[in-house]
Ligand code: SF4
Ligand SMILES: [Zn+2]
């Protein structure tokens with residue numbers, strides 16, 4: 357499947373993933389720091405995903421000194 | 423996962439509340455959290471004149487939407503920092519949001535109105551970009567709020583911002599900062615406007631989710647000056663801990679505010695504020711930190727232009 361990463365924006369191909377949770381494991385990312393978006397909709401960690409999906413992993417951390 | 427309220431498919435899991443929500447019930451949940459926070463800390467009343475500091479990021483735009491949905495009338499103020507594409511994109515998101523909802527937005531352009539950009543200030547002084555930026559934001563937002571006759575300056579700081587700031591202040595054991603970090607900073611006679619943080623109970627992941635659900639377009643890309651920013655690193659660490667112990671960030675912050683902070687009360691200090699000799703805004707010295715930053719930066723810029 358195609359995975360869109362941000363900061364900066366780039367795309368990668370990921371294989372062998374059937375659930376959102378696998379994606380975090382494979383990319384070694386902390387779920388608390390990201391939203392998972394498919395077709396403008398948020399996906400929870402248990403949701404199935406397939407090879408034809410385009411998934412954005414959007415970081416939620418932003419900002420510098422207050 | 424199913425929504426805790428209606429059993430429809432959930433779009434977000436809020437582990438520290440042990441709850442999952444569908445989109446409409448998550449929106450309700452966030453509205454309730456913010457309304458509760460406003461009442462709990464007596465932040466403002468509907469009759470108060472409110473101005474919100476907006477950056478074009480998820481937190482301030484989500485908060486503008488939330489407060490408007492809750493029935494508050496809130497104007498916005500945007501500070502253009504002169505940081506290339508990042509600033510122009512953030513401004514565009516802010517303007518589009520304000521226009522789509524018929525909200526009043528005031529724009530202060532640091533390079534045009536004051537004469538320098540944040541990268542120029544960082545190059546001309548000993549401050550880092552984020553320190554010059556923080557100082558400029560605090561100064562300009564307070565100035566706009568005071569001159570506009572507003573009662574309250576509303577800020578979009580979320581739970582993660584506050585927890586990470588607290589973490590930094592604890593690592594340094596900085597008693598003055600620890601004494602002052604609060605959801606409400608009261609007005610003072612010197613001209614500081616009352617400042618409040620209604621998103622303090624909402625995690626960063628939730629403000630981002632709220633923005634996506636509400637169809638709010640915001641600046642996702644990071645400010646180029648933020649690279650290696652310590653606050654962001656603290657946020658990553660706290661999230662790694664939160665992943666293992668849901669609720670850790672909220673316990674850390676609210677445990678401190680309830681039980682830890684009273685121990686630092688004597689450090690709150692009774693610093694005498696006087697009017698800055700150059701601009702009249704409140705300061706502890708003769709000339710305020712912003713006026714010093716501006717003077718130093720403008721001197722550097724003009725000497726460079728001359729050589
Ligand atoms: S990262 Fe630093 S310079 Fe950039 S907007 Fe945030 S505080 Fe300002
Ligand atoms: Zn529901």
Ligand SMILES: [Zn+2]
Pocket residue numbers: 698699700701702703709710711712713
């Ligand atoms: Zn001054």
